[in-house]
Amino acid sequence: MGWTLSQRALADHYEQLAREHVAPRSEWHYEREQLDRRAWRALADDGLWRIPVPEELGGHGLTWWDFCAALEGIARGGKDLGFCLSLIAHAGFLRSLVNFGGEYHHTVALPRMMSGSVGSTALTEMRGGSDVGRVSATAYPTEHGYKLVGSKAHITNAPVADMFWVLGRIDKLPAKRDISVFVVERGPAMRTGDHEHMFGNRTSPTGPISFFGLPITAGQVLGKPGDGLRLTYNTITLDRLLYGVVGAAYLEGLLQDAMDFSETREAFGHPIADYQYVQRRITNVKLAIESTRWVSYAALASLLEEQDEAVLLSSTAKLIGSEGMAAAALDVMQIFGHAGYELSRHSRNVQDALGTLIAGGTSDIQRKNIFTQLVKLQKAKNIPVATKTAA
Ligand SMILES: Cc1cc2nc3c(=O)[nH]c(=O)nc-3n(C[C@H](O)[C@H](O)[C@H](O)COP(=O)(O)OP(=O)(O)OC[C@H]3O[C@@H](n4cnc5c(N)ncnc54)[C@H](O)[C@@H]3O)c2cc1C
Structure with a gap:
């Protein structure tokens, strides 16, 4: 597993673009808690x-590998994690339209999502985000389709988004379906x-x-009515691994900062890079990068x-990506001492x-998910092949 020459070129191209368009105005947007629409x-x-x-x-007509190469470039050149979170929210939505979309999604929504509109993926509601099966936003059938009633909270890009991917229920369908x-x-x-x-990621506004009874046509339902949970898991599976892809690339900048500083900053008559405790912090960052990167590619x-x-x-x-990023950011901040x-x-x-650690599902929910999947895979292995085929 590794990048091809054309993927490297794509990564370099987007790194340069992000250096020109994202990085210079990142602080300005951070202070104002705004998405940089010009960079977008x-x-x-x-x-x-x-x-x-x-x-x-x-x-x-390229691949998601090519997209990931570009995204890594943006994470490296833009040095703005929040901006990358906004990109991730849009990317999951985009893939969902391609994979599960009908005519409306392919001819109306997708062209907008490709040409500058901002997308939001709205699952979480005020009463809780971890248990997505409890959503209460509801589409009530009408003569021409549905009327959507309900509310969402903490949704990336929502304050500025043009298009919304919304998880809800259809009234009068059987429970759970x-x-x-x-x-x-x-x-x-x-x-x-x-x-x-928010405490951070202020260039990625949530809201x-x-x-209030938003009219929607039957054609705006993505996939089949009642298929929402399957689509959700498929969509967030990409989102979650993209946190890892972005995290590894983003940490490369922090690693460089830490190495440069530790070679020039002196204490006790030596550069601090000479001290094993500092070396340990630096190697922690590298370990976070590599462990995150390779498991994300595998995913x-x-x-x-x-x-x-x-x-x-x-x-x-x-x-691994979010916990590695959080620990590595703390390590680097400490290497810089008061300046950090x-x-x-x-x-x-x-x-x-x-x-x-919270966006895209908390760490505890990822552990819960990993355990549930382990049990599921284990059960699948133990089922005799004949039974499995019949099912
Ligand atoms: C920067 C950011 C961006 C976000 N963007 C979006 C977005 O674009 N779209 C969207 O839909 N949501 C978004 N969210 C919301 C996010 O998905 C939720 O905050 C997250 O899923 C947790 O939901 P909650 O805050 O309601 O906490 P709760 O679900 O109330 O959980 C509270 C605590 O209980 C723990 N917990 C809950 N259930 C269990 C369990 N079964 N086992 C163990 N522990 C459990 C959780 O881990 C957590 O520690 C975003 C959040 C952040 C911080």
Whole structure:
């Protein structure tokens, strides 16, 4: 597993673009708790969202590996973790449209998602995000389709998004077979609130969404009515492993900062790089990078090949990635001493990295998921082949 020459070129190209468009205004947007729409537009205009979309749907017909190479480039060049979280939310939505979409999704939603619109993936509600099966937003059948009623909270990009992937229920379908996904556009009968004030990732605004009987057609239901949980798990499986892809690339910048500083900063008559405790912190960062990167690639391969282990590996990538990022950001901040603890990019790295322990499902939920998947895979192994085939 490794990048091809063309994927390396793609990564370099997007690293350069992010250096020009994301990094210079990152602090400005962080202070204002805003998504950088200009940078978003520049990446979209360059064709970022067309990369993994088949040519017959208006894309470049490349692969999710190519997209990941580009995303790594953006994480390296932009040095803005929040901005990457906004990209991840959009990427999962995009793939879901490609894989499960019908005519509306392919001819209306997808072209917008590829050409500069911002997408939101809305699962969480005020009463809880971990237990997605408890969602209460409901689509009530009408003569022409449905009316969507309910609300969501803590949704990435919601304050500025144009398109929304919404998990809810369809009224009057049997319990447990009523959960469905709706793709809707910003419009009347819905409102997004102000951005929430977060500890970090302030360039990736999150916020609430309310639906007051938003009319939607049957064609806006993604996949089949009642198929929402399956679509959700498929969508978040990509999102979660992308946290790992982004995390590893993002930490490369922190590693470089730590190495440069430790070679020039002196204490007790020597560069601090000479001290084993400092070396330990630096090697921790490298270990976090490599462990996160390779399990994320394994998860992506597994997802694209539709292997049974994809969900388990994706949660593993998310868990290792977010916990590795949080620990590594703390290590680097401490290497910089007081300068690290001042309001600086080092303390911001800690604030941003901590958010990944919760966004995309908490660490405990990833562990729960890994255990559930282990049991499931174990059971599948023990079932005699004849029974398995008959089922
Ligand atoms: C930066 C950021 C971006 C986000 N973006 C989005 C987004 O785009 N879309 C979206 O839908 N949501 C988004 N969220 C919300 C996020 O998905 C939820 O915050 C997360 O799933 C946890 O839900 P909760 O906050 O309601 O906590 P709860 O579900 O109330 O959980 C509270 C605590 O209980 C623990 N817990 C719950 N159930 C169990 C269990 N069975 N076993 C063990 N522990 C358990 C959790 O791990 C957690 O520690 C975002 C959050 C953040 C921080």
